[in-house]
Every structure is written in structure tokens, then in C-alpha cells.
Amino acid sequence: MRLNRFAAISATAILLAGCATVPPPEMASADTAVGTSMPARAPVPGGPLQPLPADVNTDLPRTAAPAHYRIHVVPDMANLTFTGSSSVEMQVFEETDTIVLHANQLMIDSAILVPLAGGEARMLETTLDADAQLASFTDGASILPGYYRLDTTYEGVINTQATGLFALDYPDKVTGEEKRGLFTQFEAPDARRFAPMFDEPSYKATFDLIADVPVGMMAVSNMPAASEEDLGNGLKRVTFPTGPKMSSYLLFFGLGDFERVSMMASDGTEVGIVAPTGSGEQTRYALESMAPLMGYFNDYFGVDYPLPKLDNVTGPGSSQFFGAMENWGAILTFERILLYDPAISSAGTKQAIYSVQAHEVAHQWFGNIVTMAWWDDLWLNEGFASWMETKATHHFNPDWYANLSRVGGRERAMGLDSYATTHPVIQPIETVAETAQAFDAIAYSKGEAVISMLEAYAGEDVWRGGIRRYMDRHQYDNTKSVDLWRAVEEEGAEGLTDIAVDFTTKPGVPLVLASHTCNGDTATLDVRQSEFSQDRREEAMANPLSWNVPLIVKAGDMQPMRHVLTGSASLTLPNCDAVVVNSGQLGYFRTLYTPDMVGPLAAAVPGLDPIDQLGLVADNLALAAAGYQDYAVGLDMLSAIPADANPVVADAAIGRWASFYGALDDEAQKAKLAGMVTDKWLPRLMQLGFEPRADESLSDANLRSELIGSLGAMGNAAVLAEASRRFALLADDPRAMDGPLKTRWLGIVAGKATPAQWERMLELARTTTSTVERQTYYGLLGATEDPALAQRALDLALTGEAGTASAGIVLGVAANHPEMGHDFAVANMDAITALVDASGLAGFLARLAYTADTPELAAKYEALADGMSADARRPIDRSLLALRIGFERQPVLRRQVGAWVDAQ
Incomplete structure (x- = not known):
């Protein structure tokens, strides 16, 4: 097992009643000749538009x-190209000679401007700026304010990574024949x-979509298909x-050899799962999980899905x-977290299917019906959907203890938020x-943590009332964060805006310093505010x-006592028991207790609520990692987690022990820790x-998997023997390991794989008709500790055989081989770039850089980043800073953890 050293760096994968109130505009048919005049038209549907406000950012002129x-x-799937025609009805607000739109990877053949109120159509000259991703359409004369339609014809590219219109190749689930789908x-x-x-x-509009596609394929879009017309030559028009x-x-x-299963939700919406033909019952769990969410969200938001x-x-x-x-109306989810395949899907995968789908369905309201005005408020979409996914998951599956995951989300955020970067x-x-860099743990996990804290401050009923007020007021519109705070305050959460503005406009993590004095039957708690940092503590x-x-x-x-801390305060408590300053763990801050407080806290851990057990352990180990206190404080709390703890708490505890085992370099200490x-x-x-x-809870199933993985990583003989025994059965039966623990057992074998075992996994990858299995096997080929097999895995990645699993x-x-990974990346950067979708490249390189295990190798990645733009290198800089601090703290970690182990 390779320790995720020192600091958590997120890899981080993710919205009215009724439809439009005006009839769809009449448009020229697809066969209308370019330049044909149109009848006189009324202003654009919905009435006059407004220029984009000056306080909303844009890449475009505000003239239309x-x-x-x-x-x-008309896609050409075989040649990975498509042709298109587009008509955009618009309002021009001021006199200009140029209309500017976005365009990327498009070759525009013609552009015609048609006045909607009547008049002569005008041919425009097109100029493309590839770097700015803009197309300028220019007339020799002025374009006066008014209503127009811009008709264009063009050609585009079908990409092979998930960018724009893209293709995915996969084996047919029945025949194994290679198929291609478009998304x-x-x-x-x-x-x-x-x-x-x-x-x-902020440029919201309505859309009509027409596609000429092969007769035997299913086309999917936001709305249900209105008609299909046979065009002959094997094509149909949808x-x-x-x-x-x-x-x-x-x-x-979307387009492909798909099948669709559907059912009616209680609110009257038809919900469906669209999957490659042959998926069959693998779609059932997602379908039956999605239907109840519709009524739940309709009720929560107070606005019906439209x-x-x-x-x-x-x-x-x-x-x-x-x-x-x-x-909207057509979520896209990768198969590994949508289809439930009993042959390989784990309990954790089942949980991910539910939570990811709940996240995306929540977006149908929060994000789609009401949308942020500009990408600087992206967090409001993602943080809110993350918060809502947890709320919905807990509502429908209380035995999963989904609310406990809020601690893990908070920790992921603080792992990034406590650095200067x-x-x-x-x-x-x-x-x-710049937007791709905004999809990180700050947007998702800190966003969720801050919303959880604000709900706790406002109270559930007031918070929901504010959300309903916000949704009703801004449906089909764009907003900023302050619009939400205003709505919740109007519902009764006085003072919420001050808290919300602080936690969303200021970077970093508050630190609450706590001391405690017992005064007979009562106690005084003194709290003072500071700031937590991993790289600039002093x-x-x-x-x-x-x-x-x-x-x-x-x-x-x-009874819990509530207080908004600004600076410092003294609070009188009714007893002298151990104090939890962040009871319920919904506050986004760390708490540093005085030494005389941590002993009673550790002793109290077995009797605390599970979420406080999780939070106290995480908080105190993070404080140790940043140098605020000795690791012994957190380790005492970790060791106090009882063996019969809540399964989610136990899962987290065993995972932490395995991480400390991987961090130690003294074999005697490792052996002693493993024994304990x-x-x-x-x-x-x-x-x-x-x-x-069959009758166990999902949380117990997750715990079993974590126990197997962590004990296996610590060399437990019984676990390793069981993994080898099960893998050997594959020689005679490729389905011998099927079940929810398949990936876990395979992962244990993969690291120590012999050449024969590695070859067997490669064969299974090539012969399975399951896309999820295929990607799992290919991914495991790269996990080998054997340098020769690792080189073979890299060579395989370059061939493209593994498809989107190659990266x-x-x-x-x-x-496992940091230097090899770096050298391969530098030597094959163009090929690697082709293996990663454009928006994911910077994050991929940041994760690659984070594998560096020496300061010297980290310096090589820094040199690699020197040639990149500021946007592209920002995630790499975060990884490198975390590595630098980690290298500095590594001796302290080993010394303090080793001393604690020796003392036991």
C-alpha cells in the first residue's frame, strides 16, 4: 500500500413549474436555402431581452x-466528424458591425443575418479566433438594434475524450463486437x-435540436423526441x-446502440435509464432509486420539475x-457509477450510484432551473448539490449513515484550504x-460543509423556507450567492449573511483555541479565534x-450551547465534563484544545456520537500533521474508537491505521503496529x-471491504492467502471471483502480481464484454510493484487499447514507480495529452506530480510546470506545495508515531 502522504489533495469526479410560457418560434426548415427571406416576425420569444449586467463577467461584447x-x-461516426447548421434568434441592443459568438473546433462555411421584422438577409464575413474561441460575424454596414436570426453552416470534430461531442468505443455486452456511442x-x-x-x-435561451442519424440507433436529448422521419439511405431525422x-x-x-428502461415517478415525470444494449437488469437499481427522488426534490424546493x-x-x-x-433532462453518468453489475459492483459502488445520481438530480433544480450568473459562483451549484445528495441519501437510506460523510467532505476541503495556494x-x-480549475474540493466539499453549517445555524425549517423563497423568486434566471443568503435571512435566519459572506469570500480555515476551567459544579470555557495553516503556521x-x-x-x-464567535469569548457550562466545541461536527473550523482537555476527551470518545468520534479524530490528527501538537493526541483518540464502533466510524479508523503503517519505516514498529x-x-x-x-447492511459490507484491504496492506497472512486462493480459481473459471468484493481481492493481488497473474488480468481485460470489468482489469495492470511489468503497463497505455482507462x-x-512515471510522462507528453480530456489535463498532471517521493523528483515536476500557463500549472503548484511540506514533516511524523507505538 502506498500512503497518500502528509495532506489530502483532492482528485476532485458532477435548475420551474411548467415549460416555456411562449410557443416555440417558427424556424426555417433544414432544407431552407441559405439566404431565403423569412416572413416578418414579432420580437424574440418571451419579449425584449436585456444586455448582460455590467457586474456579470463575460468573454463577449454586451451588444447582443x-x-x-x-x-x-449530422454526425459521421466512422470518421469522427459532423456537419451542422444553426439558427440563433437574438436581440441586438446597440448599433454594431459585428456579432460575436463562441466557437471552437468549428469550420464555419456560411453565415447569414436575417432581420426578424422583415428585410433583406445579409451574408456576413466570418473571422475565427482559435485562441479566444470566438467567431466574429461582420457586415460591411451597421447592424442596427433589433431582432435577428443568425444562420450558420459548419463542420465540427467528434473528439475521443469527454469534450464537446465525443465518441466512446466499447465491447457489445453480448457479442463482444466493438461498438461506438456518441455523447x-x-x-x-x-x-x-x-x-x-x-x-x-447567463445567456439563457431555448433550444430545438434535430439530428440525422443511423436508422438502428437511439438518439437522446434533453426533451423526448417529437418525431422520427425515415430519410432513406439508412438514415432517419430525429x-x-x-x-x-x-x-x-x-x-x-447522445447517439448509439442503446436501450431504455423507464417508469413513472410519483410527480408524473417519466424517469429512464439509457444504456448500451444488453445492460438489462444492471439498470434496475439506478432506475428504481431515481424515481422517488423526483417527488422528494419537488417537495423540498417547492417548485415542480418542468x-x-x-x-x-x-x-x-x-x-x-x-x-x-x-x-437538463438527460444526465450523463459513466457506467462505473450508474450500472449495478453483481459480478463486480461493490457495496461502495452501489452507494456511489445512489449518491452521484442524487447529486445530479438535485442539480435539475439547483443549477438548471436557477443557475449561477458566472463561473465564480460555481460552488453554489456544486456545493449545494453535494449537500443535497447527502441529505437525500440519508433520507432514503438511513442505515447507510450518510450524514457521517460530512466529516470526510470537510477534511477533503480543509486539506486543500489550509495551504497558501x-x-x-x-x-x-x-x-x-479558467473554469476547469474551479472544480475542486473547495467548490464541492467546502461548499457542502459551509452549507451544512449554515443550515445548522438557521435551523432546518427556516433554511428550507429560504431555499423555497430563492427558487420561486429566481426560476429560469441567474443568481449570485448573495441572493440565496438574502432569501434565507428573509425567512428568519438573522445574521446568516455575515457568516456566509465570511466563509465564502475569505480563504482558509478558522482555528478555535479552547481552554477549560472547572469551578465546582460549573465550568468556564474560554475560546479564542485564530487561523489553521499547514504551510504558514506562525x-x-x-x-x-x-x-x-x-x-x-x-x-x-x-443541551448544546450556540454561540457565534468573533474574536474571543468566555462561556459558562453547567458541568465539568469533557467538552466538544464543534458538537455535531458541522462547523467549518478546527479546534485546538489545551493538554488538560484532550485527556478527558480521549476517555470520552467511546461514548460520544459517531459523528463526534469521527470529527475529533480527524481534527486532532490534522493538527498534529500541521505541527500544532504531537501525533500522540490524535492517536490516543483513534485508539479509543471501540472495536464495536458504528461501521462507518470503524471503516475510517482501520483506514487511518493502514496509512500510519505505510508511513513508518522502522520494521519493528510496523510489525508492532500491525499486531495491535x-x-x-x-x-x-x-x-x-x-x-x-444477504441480510447485512451496506455499511457493514463497506466495512468488510475496508478491513480486508487495510489488513491486507499490513501483511495479514490470512487475508493475503485468501486473495491468492481466490485469484487462482480464475485459471479455470473467469467468473470465480464474481461478487461485491471482486475488485478488492483483485487489488490485493495486483500489487504483488507475478508475470503469470499480470498476463491473466490482461487476458480478462481483453475478453470481457463488461465495460466496467474491462476498465477495472486495465487499471489494475498499472498497480504492479514489479518494474518490468510496470513498463509493460506503460507501453500498453500508449497503444490506446485500454481506451479511457489508459490515463x-x-x-x-x-x-509505485514515481521516477518511471515522470520519465514516461515527459517522453510521451503529446500522447498522454491525447489520453485525457482537455478539461482534465491539469488535474491529471497534478495527480501525477503528487506521486513524487523525493524533493528531487518534485523539482523535476516544477521544471515541467514552468513551461505552462498560470491556469494550467495552478493544480500542479498545489501538489508541489503539499509535497514540500510533507517532505519537511515526514521525519516528525515517523518519530512521533513511532514513539507512540513504542510506548504502547
């Missing part, structure tokens, strides 16, 4: 805005690869009707940038090209930022057994 698009595409991914800057567009979130007004990044088109259907379309591949996308939740984004303590920090304090069985952990936790594994049970192979090799 769209109302409606009619896009007609779109437009967030954030890639709808412009599909047609010339005003491709920014027409999708006008849907509600939306941002361009939410448009979707489309007649909601599909979740599965893509048989992967992306280095995202796992799912909330296209962090950024505020609401971060300045000047151009859409500066942060001497000159901290300040926040309005909402505390929920609890000592023993007292085995003595305590092996009985829990034996109680659960190696085989899943994962490279990362797997680098994790």
Missing part, C-alpha cells in the same frame, strides 16, 4: 443576447464545439422539441475530469478557460484572518466473514 437556437447536426460534455466551455453559441451561463430556457452548457445529445422526462444516460468509459454531468469559495474567474497564528464562527458546544449530557491493529480489528472481520451476507494506468504505475 440569444433567445432561441435551432441546431441541426456530449459541454460544461464549462464546450457547447461552442457543437455550434456557434453565446456559451456562458426532431426534439423546444424545452425550457436554459444555459448552453446544459444541452445534451420537463416531461428525466433520463440518466450512461457512457461506457471514464474521464479524468468528471464522473457525471447534470444536463487555496482560494475563496467564491473565486474570481476572469475567463471561461504567520497564521500571529496575524490570522477573522470570521464569524458559529459554535455548537456540548459538555456531557448538557490486528488484535483489535481482525475479530470484527471474522465476525463479518469473508463472504457477503489511469499511467497514474497507477507512477504511484
Whole structure:
């Protein structure tokens, strides 16, 4: 097992009643000749538009805005190209000679401007700026204010990574024959690869989509198909009707040999799963999980879902940038987290299928019906959907203890937020090209943590009332974060805006310093605000930022005490019991307790609520990692987690022990630690057994998997023997390991794989008809510790045989062979770039850089980054900073953890 050293760096994969109130505009048919005049028209649908406000960023001149698009595409799947024609109805606000839209990878053949109120159509000259991704359409004379339609014809590219219109190749689930499907991914800057567009979130419009496609294939878009017309020559024309007004990044088109299963949700929406033909019952779990979410979200938001259907379309591949996308009415989710295959899907995968789908369905309201005005408020989409996914998962599956995951999310955020390279939740984004870097743990996990804290401050009923007020007020519109705070305050959460603004506009993590004095039957708790930092501790303590920090304090069985901390305060408590300053763990801050407080806290850990057990351990180990206290404080709390703890708490505990085992370099200390952990936790594994049970909870199934993986990483003989025994059975039966633990057992074998075992996994990858299995086997080939096999895995990645799993192979090799991974990447950078979707490249390189295991290798990655733009290198800089601090802290970690082990 390779330790994720020192600091958590997130890899981080992810919204009215009724439809449009005006009839869809009449448009020229696809056969209308270029330049044909149109009848006189009324102003654009919905009435006059408004120029984009000056306080909303844009790459475009503010001279025009769209109302409606009619896009007609003809894909050539074999040659990975498409032709298109687009008509954009728009309003021009001021006299100009040029209309500017976004366009990328498009060759525009013609452009004609048609006045909607009547008049002569005018041929425009097109100028493309590839770097700025802009198309300028210029007339020799002025274009006066008014209403127009811009007709263009063009050619585009079908990509092989998840960018714009892209293709995924996969084996037929029955025959194994190679198939190809088409999908779109437009967030954030890639709808412009599909047609010339005003491709920014505030330029909302309605869309019609027409596609000429092979007769035997299924075409999917945001709305249900209105008609299909046989064109002859094996083609049909599929027409999708006008849907509600939306941002361009939410448009979707999919095409392939698909099947669709559907059912009616309680709110009357038809929900469906669209998957490659032959998926069959693998779609059942996602379908039956999605239907109840519709009524739940309708009720929570107080606004009904406006489309007649909601599909979740599965893509048989992967992306280095995202796992799912909330296209309105047609979610796109990669197969590994949508289809439940009993042959290989783990309990964790089942949980991921549910939570990811809940996240994307929540976006249908929060993000799609109401959309952020510009990408600097991206967090409001993603943080809110992350928070809502947890809320919905807990509501429908209480025995999964989903609310406990809020601690893990908080820790992922703080792992990034406690470095100087962090950024505020609401971060300045000047151009859409910068947006890819905004999809990180700050947007998702800190966003979720801050919303959880704000809900706790406002109270559930007041918070929901504010959300409903916000949704009703801004449906089909664009907003900024302050619009949400205003709505919740109006509902009764006085003072919430001050807290929310602090935690969304200021970077970093508050630190609450706590001391405690017992006064007989009562106690005094003194709290003072500071700032937590991993790389500038002294500066942060001497000159901290300040926040309005909402505390929920609890000592023993007292009722929780609420206090908003600004500076310092003294609180009187009704007893002298151990104090938890962040009771319930919903506050986004760390707490540094005085030494006399941590002993009673550790002793109290077995009797605390599970979420406080998780939070206290995480908090105190993070404080140790940053040098605020000795590791012994956190290790005492970790060791106090009882062997019969809540399964989610136990899962986290055993994983932490395995990480410390991997961090030690003294073999005697490692052996002693492994013995201690085995003595305590092996009985829990034996109680659960190696085989899943039909009546067990999902959280117990997850715990079994973690116990097997962590004990195996610590060299437990029984676990390693069982993994080898099971793998040997594959020689006679490729299905011998089928079941929810298949990937776990394979992972244990993969690291120590012999050449014969490696070859067997390669053979299984090549022969399986399951896309998920195929990607799993290919990915495991890169996990080998054998240098010769690692080189073979890298050579395999270059061939493209592994498809979208190729980039994962490279990362797997680098994790065990950092120097080899670096040298391979430098020597084959162009090929690697082709293996990763454009939006995911910077993140991929950051994860690759984080595999560096020496300062010298980290310096090589720094040299590699020197040739990159500031946007592209920002994630790499974060990785390198975390590595530098980690290298400095590594001796301290080993010394303090080793001393604690010796003392036991």
C-alpha cells in the first residue's frame, strides 16, 4: 500500500413549474436555402431581452443576447466528424458591425443575418479566433438594434475524450463486437464545439435540436423526441422539441446502440435509464432509486420539475475530469457509477450510484432551473448539490449513515484550504478557460460543509423556507450567492449573511483555541479565534484572518450551547465534563484544545456520537500533521474508537491505521503496529466473514471491504492467502471471483502480481464484454510493484487499447514507480495529452506530480510546470506545495508515531 502522504489533495469526479410560457418560434426548415427571406416576425420569444449586467463577467461584447437556437447536426461516426447548421434568434441592443459568438473546433462555411421584422438577409464575413474561441460575424454596414436570426453552416470534430461531442468505443455486452456511442460534455466551455453559441451561463435561451442519424440507433436529448422521419439511405431525422430556457452548457445529445428502461415517478415525470444494449437488469437499481427522488426534490424546493422526462444516460468509459454531468433532462453518468453489475459492483459502488445520481438530480433544480450568473459562483451549484445528495441519501437510506460523510467532505476541503495556494469559495474567474480549475474540493466539499453549517445555524425549517423563497423568486434566471443568503435571512435566519459572506469570500480555515476551567459544579470555557495553516503556521497564528464562527458546544449530557464567535469569548457550562466545541461536527473550523482537555476527551470518545468520534479524530490528527501538537493526541483518540464502533466510524479508523503503517519505516514498529491493529480489528472481520451476507447492511459490507484491504496492506497472512486462493480459481473459471468484493481481492493481488497473474488480468481485460470489468482489469495492470511489468503497463497505455482507462494506468504505475512515471510522462507528453480530456489535463498532471517521493523528483515536476500557463500549472503548484511540506514533516511524523507505538 502506498500512503497518500502528509495532506489530502483532492482528485476532485458532477435548475420551474411548467415549460416555456411562449410557443416555440417558427424556424426555417433544414432544407431552407441559405439566404431565403423569412416572413416578418414579432420580437424574440418571451419579449425584449436585456444586455448582460455590467457586474456579470463575460468573454463577449454586451451588444447582443440569444433567445432561441435551432441546431441541426449530422454526425459521421466512422470518421469522427459532423456537419451542422444553426439558427440563433437574438436581440441586438446597440448599433454594431459585428456579432460575436463562441466557437471552437468549428469550420464555419456560411453565415447569414436575417432581420426578424422583415428585410433583406445579409451574408456576413466570418473571422475565427482559435485562441479566444470566438467567431466574429461582420457586415460591411451597421447592424442596427433589433431582432435577428443568425444562420450558420459548419463542420465540427467528434473528439475521443469527454469534450464537446465525443465518441466512446466499447465491447457489445453480448457479442463482444466493438461498438461506438456518441455523447456530449459541454460544461464549462464546450457547447461552442457543437455550434456557434453565446456559451456562458447567463445567456439563457431555448433550444430545438434535430439530428440525422443511423436508422438502428437511439438518439437522446434533453426533451423526448417529437418525431422520427425515415430519410432513406439508412438514415432517419430525429426532431426534439423546444424545452425550457436554459444555459448552453446544459444541452445534451447522445447517439448509439442503446436501450431504455423507464417508469413513472410519483410527480408524473417519466424517469429512464439509457444504456448500451444488453445492460438489462444492471439498470434496475439506478432506475428504481431515481424515481422517488423526483417527488422528494419537488417537495423540498417547492417548485415542480418542468420537463416531461428525466433520463440518466450512461457512457461506457471514464474521464479524468468528471464522473457525471447534470444536463437538463438527460444526465450523463459513466457506467462505473450508474450500472449495478453483481459480478463486480461493490457495496461502495452501489452507494456511489445512489449518491452521484442524487447529486445530479438535485442539480435539475439547483443549477438548471436557477443557475449561477458566472463561473465564480460555481460552488453554489456544486456545493449545494453535494449537500443535497447527502441529505437525500440519508433520507432514503438511513442505515447507510450518510450524514457521517460530512466529516470526510470537510477534511477533503480543509486539506486543500489550509495551504497558501487555496482560494475563496467564491473565486474570481476572469475567463471561461479558467473554469476547469474551479472544480475542486473547495467548490464541492467546502461548499457542502459551509452549507451544512449554515443550515445548522438557521435551523432546518427556516433554511428550507429560504431555499423555497430563492427558487420561486429566481426560476429560469441567474443568481449570485448573495441572493440565496438574502432569501434565507428573509425567512428568519438573522445574521446568516455575515457568516456566509465570511466563509465564502475569505480563504482558509478558522482555528478555535479552547481552554477549560472547572469551578465546582460549573465550568468556564474560554475560546479564542485564530487561523489553521499547514504551510504558514506562525504567520497564521500571529496575524490570522477573522470570521464569524458559529459554535455548537456540548459538555456531557448538557443541551448544546450556540454561540457565534468573533474574536474571543468566555462561556459558562453547567458541568465539568469533557467538552466538544464543534458538537455535531458541522462547523467549518478546527479546534485546538489545551493538554488538560484532550485527556478527558480521549476517555470520552467511546461514548460520544459517531459523528463526534469521527470529527475529533480527524481534527486532532490534522493538527498534529500541521505541527500544532504531537501525533500522540490524535492517536490516543483513534485508539479509543471501540472495536464495536458504528461501521462507518470503524471503516475510517482501520483506514487511518493502514496509512500510519505505510508511513513508518522502522520494521519493528510496523510489525508492532500491525499486531495491535490486528488484535483489535481482525475479530470484527471474522465476525463479518469473508463472504457477503444477504441480510447485512451496506455499511457493514463497506466495512468488510475496508478491513480486508487495510489488513491486507499490513501483511495479514490470512487475508493475503485468501486473495491468492481466490485469484487462482480464475485459471479455470473467469467468473470465480464474481461478487461485491471482486475488485478488492483483485487489488490485493495486483500489487504483488507475478508475470503469470499480470498476463491473466490482461487476458480478462481483453475478453470481457463488461465495460466496467474491462476498465477495472486495465487499471489494475498499472498497480504492479514489479518494474518490468510496470513498463509493460506503460507501453500498453500508449497503444490506446485500454481506451479511457489508459490515463489511469499511467497514474497507477507512477504511484509505485514515481521516477518511471515522470520519465514516461515527459517522453510521451503529446500522447498522454491525447489520453485525457482537455478539461482534465491539469488535474491529471497534478495527480501525477503528487506521486513524487523525493524533493528531487518534485523539482523535476516544477521544471515541467514552468513551461505552462498560470491556469494550467495552478493544480500542479498545489501538489508541489503539499509535497514540500510533507517532505519537511515526514521525519516528525515517523518519530512521533513511532514513539507512540513504542510506548504502547
